[in-house]
Amino acid sequence: MIGLWNCRPLLLSFGLIGLVAGAPVQAQTPRSNLGTLTCTLAQDGETKQMPPSEERAMRCVFRPTESGVEMTYSGTIRKVGAGQQLEGKLVMIWVVQGPKDVKLEPGLFAQTYVGGGDPSSSKGAAASSLMGEENKDITLHAETAPGAPDAGRSIMTMELKVQSVPA
Structure with a gap:
């Protein structure tokens, strides 16, 4: 009986390995370009x-890659930290x-998106991606031409926010 008692940690370890190995592997959902914003x-x-x-303040129009209706959003963009300021009237294009x-x-896209700067990244790459806070499956990737503001650090x-959707 003493020998079996001493093997308890080993048996427990095998039991945990069995549970982990037997757990279903959650497949990652395939991602796709939904359109441009x-x-x-x-x-x-x-x-x-x-x-x-x-x-x-800004006004955005979402155009789907496949069939579907265009959606208009209004909102705000905030940049906090060092780096080039947003100057003049700008147009930013994002792949959704x-x-x-x-x-x-x-x-679907009405939420707050956040992206952080990486000082070691190349110019313009710091805030080239924004991730949805409420729905993290939705991400925005900058397609704005060179010369757009560098987010730096x-x-x-x-x-x-939804502004309008055609009927």
């Missing part, structure tokens, strides 16, 4: 010195990615 930023915005930040089987419903957030 073209955002026009207001000419002027609010800037602050401490910490250095800027906020601009998500699960391949997602149903494109009105308001900044954090960028973008908040979208």
Whole structure:
């Protein structure tokens, strides 16, 4: 009986390995380009010195890659941290990615998106991707042409609200 008692940790380990090995592996959902989101930023915005930040209103139009209706969103974009400021009237183009089987419903992209700067990344790559806070399966990837603001060591957030959906 003493020998069996001493083997208890080993038996417990094998039992845990069996549970982990027998657990179903959750497959990652295939991702796809859902369409493009073209955002026009207001000419002027609010800037602050401490910490250095800027906020601009914007209007965005989502155009699906496949069939579907265009959706219009309004929102704000905020950049906090060092780096080039958002100057003049800008247009930013984002590729919207998500699960391949997602149903494109009105308001699907209405949420806050966040991207952080990486000082070791190449110019313009720091905030080239934004991830949805509520629905992390939806991501935005910058397609804006060279010359767009370099996020540098900044954090960028973008908040979208449904403005209109054609009937």
